[in-house]
Amino acid sequence: MKKPLDFYFDFSSPYAYLASTRIEALGQELGRDVVWRPILLGPMFQAMGSGPLVDIPLKGAYAERDFARSAQLFDIPYQRPDPFPIATVGAARATLFLRAQGGNLAAAFAHRVFDAYYVQGQDIRDAAILRAQAQAIGFDPAALEQGMADPAIKAALKQDVADAMGRGVFGSPFVFVDDEPFWGFDRFDHIRRWAARQAG
């Protein structure tokens, strides 16, 4: 049995959104499940002495253009969210809590949250928006809100971000195939090539 893909993402990363629409198909190609691992870029930016992409002179303007163009070239619906970037700690805690409930809940929820932000233009910092996504996948919204506020979940997310950094994660999306690290939606093709060579 092959190890699942570890899919690290921050909801405030457009490239993570693009990747989220294709990660399960990639997993199927490789015969692997996907573990959805919400992280926060803030502490990583801090470690690197950097900040949000769109705030960087020159690079920021290009990034905005590349987000929209990449979506278009891969036929993925995308509306530039506003405000952007935003704090995604609530959405990350909610996803982590749902993963602990088992089944496919975390993936189903994460898809809806990405869609709410990058397609519907909803503010995913809003607890009511997050509750609505839980309800839509058949999970009790009140239980979600309680789970998000659980100190154990808060601590677990903090630990997950630290563990991710310990493993070398510094951006979003970030995928591990076994212990091989790949950063970016634009590395999906590299993952395919890499996996083919491992198999061959």
Place this chain on the structure above:
Amino acid sequence: MKKPLDFYFDFSSPYAYLASTRIEALGQELGRDVVWRPILLGPMFQAMGSGPLVDIPLKGAYAERDFARSAQLFDIPYQRPDPFPIATVGAARATLFLRAQGGNLAAAFAHRVFDAYYVQGQDIRDAAILRAQAQAIGFDPAALEQGMADPAIKAALKQDVADAMGRGVFGSPFVFVDDEPFWGFDRFDHIRRWAARQAG
């Protein structure tokens, strides 16, 4: 007649080296010539408040691994150069000077310089190494050295870097198809998709 691809590169960029091995094939696919435009990343890093990729915590270690793995996955010979990164102003001036001599000189020279650094492990800051590449493509090494020292060439490179930044260039490699900007070897596939949509 379609406009040529503008191929901006710093010789100290491994991703530019990878791109240099494929840019002409890409041009042929698109029915476009290639203009080889040497630039220097230094002033761009300064504008962005950043520095060489490999010096950045977390990201640097990944970048080193990704250079070698990308080369391997695309079947491009690559030996991690040492020292790295290096100042490439001499090689850039030489390429710019050769471009002014017309023909295919700049491309032929640039290919050899990339190969000297990333395959042969030669120090391309060394004027003797640059002269040897000129000689290998049938260009008088003494004339090259004179050209590199020409104040007009020095000024032209400075102006080219400023013009590139004015056009939005902040990294290497950087390709314009007409006025559409693409950053990175990993955007070659996006260029193909984009061009197909323009044509369609």
